[in-house]
Amino acid sequence: MPELPEVETVVRGLRRLVTGATIRGAEVVHADLIAPTSPADFDAGIAQRTIRGVSRRAKNIVLDLGEARLVVNLRMTGRLLVLEPGDPEPSHPAVRMPLTDGRVLLYHDVRRFGRLDRFTAEEWERRSRALGIEPLGPEFTPERLRWLARTSRVALKTWLMDQRRVVGVGNIYASEALFRARLSPRRWARTLTRAEAGRLHDAVRAVLTEAIEFRGTTLLDYRDPSGERGNFADRLLVYDRAGEPCRVCGAPIRRIVQGGRSTFFCPTCQRRPRRAARDR
């Protein structure tokens, strides 16, 4: 479920709620989520450590435990919840991390696609450097975007979702950014002109920034650490709106499948160029 805005919202919530708290230990309900680490090693790696800070890298939630880092990726249906004493436990607990103050940091995941891992600070630093660039950071510029796309025959929509180059954009915000940039999702990434790369760069940043301000998009499962929904869903311009009128021109929004995932776009506002830069 969660893309950059949802993960950022979770991080900000956790920062407020658990900075300074100490993890008592880990009760692993579903060991597949921490594999190949064993439950005993996982517990030993985080038990009695104090949470010094919480940050985000790509779609990962990173808890700073001093020498160690606890890294959580929510994948599709993961939730990282802070339960107060007496709060009922939700339906699909996967890893319980009681805090010494009586609260519980609970990793909850219906589909169990999510992953939790622990690293030394150095090891996480090394892995973090190997990830793609942050779209809201200083490295992400129109020139860099065009450079990274210069050889790719992948469709723009699929390219945006590939975390090896630019991180954080998933299925919802890829469609939304392309609509805002008035670019066809089917264009080859390498056909972007300088002006188009500029529009796409601005659109990616704008939609992610606005979605963070609205605390993310809840379609179904997404919740912040307090269990609250995001508020961006009714501001989506194309995602999940197949057949409904485009908010700009009134034409029906179309749904196609790219790389096995749904893409939504306006066939009028996001028309492909007529002869330059052929499409696939």
Place this chain on the structure above:
DNA sequence: AACGCGCCCTGTCCGC
């Protein structure tokens, strides 16, 4: 190397 696809898993919804 780059790309496309299947798969991991559970739940929900829609058509018959």
Place this chain on the structure above:
DNA sequence: TGCGGACAGGGCGCGT
């Protein structure tokens, strides 16, 4: 109402 198939905010590992 039951049942099968499609689909769901992601990412990895495989084969080509």
